[in-house]
Amino acid sequence: xxxxxxxxxxxxxxxxxxxxxxxxxxxxxxxxxxxxxxxxxxxxxxxxxxxxxxxxxxxxxxxxxxxxxxxxxxxxxxxxxxxxxxxxxxxxxxxxxxxxxxxxxxxxxxxxxxxxxxxxxxxxxxxxxxxxxxxxxxxxxxxxxxxxxxxxxxxxxxxxxxxxxxxxxxxxxxxxxxxxxxxxxxxxxxxxxxxxxxxxxxxxxxxxxxxxxxxxxxxx
Amino acid sequence: xxxxxxxxxxxxxxxxxxxxxxxxxxxxxxxxxxxxxxxxxxxxxxxxxxxxxxxxxxxxxxxxxxxxxxxxxxxxxxxxxxxxxxxxxxxxxxxxxxxxxxxxxxxxxxxxxxxxxxxxxxxxxxxxxxxxxxxxxxxxxxxxxxxxxxxxxxxxxxxxxxxxxxxxxxxxxxxxxxxxxxxxxxxxxxxxxxxxxxxxxxxxxxxxxxxxxxxxxxxxxxxxxxxxxxxxxxxxxxxxxxxxxxxxxxxxxxxxxxxxxxxxxxxxxxxxxxxxxxxxxxxxxxxxxxxxxxxxxxxxxxxxxxxxxxxxxxxxxxxxxxxxxxxxxxxxxxxxxxxxxxxxxxxxxxxxxxxxxxx
Numbered sequence: 001x002x003x004x005x006x007x008x009x010x011x012x013x014x015x016x017x018x019x020x021x022x023x024x025x026x027x028x029x030x031x032x033x034x035x036x037x038x039x040x041x042x043x044x045x046x047x048x049x050x051x052x053x054x055x056x057x058x059x060x061x062x063x064x065x066x067x068x069x070x071x072x073x074x075x076x077x078x079x080x081x082x083x084x085x086x087x088x089x090x091x092x093x094x095x096x097x098x099x100x101x102x103x104x105x106x107x108x109x110x111x112x113x114x115x116x117x118x119x120x121x122x123x124x125x126x127x128x129x130x131x132x133x134x135x136x137x138x139x140x141x142x143x144x145x146x147x148x149x150x151x152x153x154x155x156x157x158x159x160x161x162x163x164x165x166x167x168x169x170x171x172x173x174x175x176x177x178x179x180x181x182x183x184x185x186x187x188x189x190x191x192x193x194x195x196x197x198x199x200x201x202x203x204x205x206x207x208x209x210x211x212x213x214x215x216x217x218x219x220x
Numbered sequence: 221x222x223x224x225x226x227x228x229x230x231x232x233x234x235x236x237x238x239x240x241x242x243x244x245x246x247x248x249x250x251x252x253x254x255x256x257x258x259x260x261x262x263x264x265x266x267x268x269x270x271x272x273x274x275x276x277x278x279x280x281x282x283x284x285x286x287x288x289x290x291x292x293x294x295x296x297x298x299x300x301x302x303x304x305x306x307x308x309x310x311x312x313x314x315x316x317x318x319x320x321x322x323x324x325x326x327x328x329x330x331x332x333x334x335x336x337x338x339x340x341x342x343x344x345x346x347x348x349x350x351x352x353x354x355x356x357x358x359x360x361x362x363x364x365x366x367x368x369x370x371x372x373x374x375x376x377x378x379x380x381x382x383x384x385x386x387x388x389x390x391x392x393x394x395x396x397x398x399x400x401x402x403x404x405x406x407x408x409x410x411x412x413x414x415x416x417x418x419x420x421x422x423x424x425x426x427x428x429x430x431x432x433x434x435x436x437x438x439x440x441x442x443x444x445x446x447x448x449x450x451x452x453x454x455x456x457x458x459x460x461x462x463x464x465x466x467x468x469x470x471x472x473x474x475x476x477x478x479x480x481x482x483x484x485x486x487x488x489x490x491x492x493x494x495x496x497x498x499x500x501x502x503x504x505x506x507x508x509x510x511x512x513x514x515x516x517x518x519x520x521x522x523x524x525x526x527x528x529x530x531x532x533x534x535x536x537x538x539x540x541x542x543x544x545x546x547x548x549x550x551x552x553x554x555x556x557x558x559x560x561x562x563x564x565x566x567x568x569x570x571x572x573x574x575x576x577x578x579x
Contacts, residue, residue, distance in 0.1 A: 119308050122271055125295035126302035127322030127371055133296075137321070141312040 005198060007174045008182035015090070015165075015178060016158040019097040023105040023154050024147070026098070031109030032135070053103045061167025064096050068168070088170045093178070096168040097158045105154040112146020113139065149213060156209045160202070224248060226375070226407065230267045230277040232431075239263050239274070239431040245424060247282045250401055250408045252418045252439070255428035261411045264428070265377050268409065269302050270295040281375050282407075299330075301368030301406075303378040307360035309352035315363050316348040323370040332372040333404070341403065342366040342396055358389040362396060369404070376408045382417060397421055415455040419443075419499045420578045444547035446529040446540050456538070457501035459578075460546050464494045473518075476577070480544020484518045488577045497578045502538060504574040505550035509560060511569050519572040523548060525562050530554075541570050548572075 034046055052060060068074040068086045075085055086092035116139060124134035140147075162180040169176030171185070179198060186195035224247035232239040239260045245251050253261040266272040268279060270286070270293060279287040286293045301322075309318050319339070323331065339345045342362040352360060361381050368376060381397075382390045394417075401408070401421065412418060418425060418439070426436045427448055435442055442448065444458045462476040467487055474487040476496060483498060490496055511520055526540035526547075537557050541548040548570055562568070 119304065119306070120310060122295075123302070123304065123308035123310070124321075125271070126269060126300065127367065128296050128325035129321075130294075130296050133325075138310060138312075142310075144312075 002194065004173045004177070005182055005194065008177050008179050009198075011090075011174075011177065012159055012179040015093055015097060016155045018094055019101060019158045020105070020151055020154045022094065022098050023101060024151060027102065027105040027109055027150065027154075031106045032113055032139070034106070034110045035113035049106050050103045052100050057100065057161065057163025058167060060100060061096065061164040064092075064099070064164070064168050068092060068095070087168050088172060088176060090176065093165055093169045093176055096164045097161060100161055100164045101154050101157045104157045105150040108146045108149040108153060109143065112143035112149075115146075116142045145216075148216075152209055152213055156206060160206065224282060225280075226251075226282065226409075227278065227280040228264070228268060229279075230264065230274040232263065232267065232272070232274045232277075237263075237431060239267070241428075241431075241433045243426060243433055243436055245409070245426070245436070246407070248405065248407050249423035250410055250421050251424040251426060252422035253409060253411045253426050253428060254413065254415075254418050254422075256413055259428040260431040261413075261428050262379055263431075265379050265409060265411050268375075269300060269377055270298055271302075284374075299371070299374045301365075301371055301373035301376045303361070303364050303368050303376070303381045305380045305383050307352075307357075307364035309355075309360055309363060309367070311352055313352075314348070315344065315350050315352065315355070318352065318363060319348075319367050319370055322367055326371055330372055331370075333369050335370065338366040338369045341369070341399055356389070357384050358393050361385070361393065365396070365400070369400075369406075373406060376406050377411075378408060379411045380413070381410075382412075382414070394420060416499075416578070419459045419497065419576075440547075444540065444549060446527055446538055446549075454503065455501070456549060456551065457499060457504075458547055458549055459497055459499050462496050462498050464490050464492050464496060467492060474577075478546050480542075480546040481521050483521075483572065483575050485575045485577045490577075499576045499578055500548060500572055501574070501576075502549035502551035504572060505541075505548055506571045506573070507539065507541075507550050507552055507556070507560060507562070508569045508571055512571060515571070517571045517573055519575065521548075521570045521572065523568055523570040525564055525566040525568055527564060528557060528562060541568070543570065 030049070034042060065087055066072050068078065070085060078084065078086055086095060120138050120142060121134050124138045129137060160180065165176070165178055166181060169178070171177050171181045179202065183195050183198045186198070226245040226247055228245065229242040230239055237260070241264060253264060255261050263272060267274045267277060273292065277287050279285070285291060286298055310321065313321065319335070323335065339348070342365055344359065344362050344366055347355065347359060347363065352363070355363065365381065382393060385393060398421065410421060422439045424437065425439045425442050427434045427442070435445065435448055440459055440461065460478045462478040464474055465477045465482060466475040468474070472487045473484050474490070475482050475484055476498060478498070485498060488496070521543045523541040523543045526542055529538045531538045531551060535553055536551055537554045539550045539552060539557065539562060541550060550570060
């Protein structure tokens with residue numbers, strides 16, 4: 001196996017881990033709000049969060065590139081903050097992945113929170129737990145299966161992305177070249193044996209993840 | 221205003237439903253909120269708990285204002301216990317951790333109900349290490365009640381705690397509630413649509429219909445009112461406090477004395493001297509002008525006719541009788557009433573076909 005392949009694998013795992021961690025942090029309050037709010041904004045936010053599910057990755061990548069580029073509002077902001085420009089950096093990949101994998105984390109969490117229902121939280125309130133206390137001591141533990149599903153799906157989906165990271169990351173070996181791009185490069189160069197190693201590994205990984213999820217009861 | 225009272229005034233209007241009550245309830249004993257499904261009794265209980273917000277409502281519990289004008293104490297700051305229809309135990313915690321959940325959130329100085337006392341009272345010591353999913357419906361409710369008690373509530377709210385149980389489980393469960401009543405000095409608001417639970421447990425009753433309180437008063441007095449039984453239908457009847465005076469082991473009967481007379485009832489195993497309640501339904505009481513001879517009826521009491529009222533069906537009328545100091549209700553046909561020429565003040569014999577000994 002090439003050294004660049006190993007670097008691509010390491011980068012992919014790092015990207016997926018950082019993305020999943022960030023998504024659980026952002027997604028938990030968002031999913032909680034979506035599951036419990038009666039606000040009219042709810043349907044708008046719900047649709048926005050789900051958008052990456054139906055949009056072609058190239059569309060997301062393109063708009064992110066424009067947004068975060070030197071003339072985009074995001075790019076101006078990051079430059080003003082002294083962060084430089086995000087496209088073609090690891091941080092850029094993280095931002096893109098967080099947006100791209102958002103529905104895969106938020107939806108299982110939202111379903112898990114909705115499945116708890118109001119009663120355990122009302123019971124907690126009558127047992128002197130403040131709303132914040134009840135969230136941590138009742139809602140989070142009861143939603144645990146949802147967190148496992150969300151984390152696994154978020155991680156696996158980030159590992160498998162191609163179009164968005166190609167647009168925003170630019171396929172720079174050792175820097176922004178992730179697994180799926182390494183496979184693409186091998187195929188382009190007719191290095192089918194190397195492509196098989198990586199593609200087969202991805203296939204096994206994805207199957208193992210789904211098998212683990214299904215065997216513990218998908219929506220439990 | 222005396223301190224030992226619960227003052228509750230709520231107005232809530234939803235499409236198709238409105239709640240409008242202004243109640244003064246005793247600050248001790250068991251108050252039954254009684255009425256058919258959808259009459260607003262659960263909504264009232266949830267307003268008292270603060271689970272539903274009724275703007276402009278007022279709630280004062282034994283001198284402490286929980287809601288008034290702009291003041292609204294959030295649920296978790298109200299010193300109350302709430303037992304839901306379905307127990308609402310936390311599925312991720314063992315029975316012991318469920319019990320400790322509320323208790324651990326109370327300051328040590330405010331813990332007036334000891335852990336061991338609560339589990340003994342509800343008979344759940346053997347369940348402590350189990351998970352809620354493995355418990356029967358009755359066991360879950362007992363755990364839920366103990367969990368509520370362990371927060372040392374100053375008001376215990378129970379929303380049809382027996383609704384999810386079958387009749388046999390219900391009868392097993394009742395003694396625990398009676399013990400609670402006898403041993404702890406916590407006022408209880410008890411929502412139910414089951415007259416037998418009211419008769420057995422309540423000291424005070426609020427009869428609700430379509431979001432309003434039709435009547436609120438001491439149980440024995442209120443049940444004997446003529447205007448309410450019409451609405452209670454088949455369940456119209458009185459409850460009397462009595463004492464076991466004599467037991468006849470040969471016939472398995474017991475004689476109980478109440479203010480105004482005595483009755484033979486099936487022996488329920490209570491010792492002589494025990495305080496019991498008996499319930500006599502209006503449909504089980506008939507009226508005769510002379511003592512009957514050659515009848516299977518065991519209980520025939522000398523009574524005086526009080527008021528007469530029309531019943532729900534035009535063929536029927538309800539007669540209020542006085543047996544000494546105690547009231548009785550009799551449901552007879554209007555033709556019988558006319559044939560007997562019943563009038564207030566008239567002495568008659570009340571023949572009682574069935575008496576239920578409760579508790």
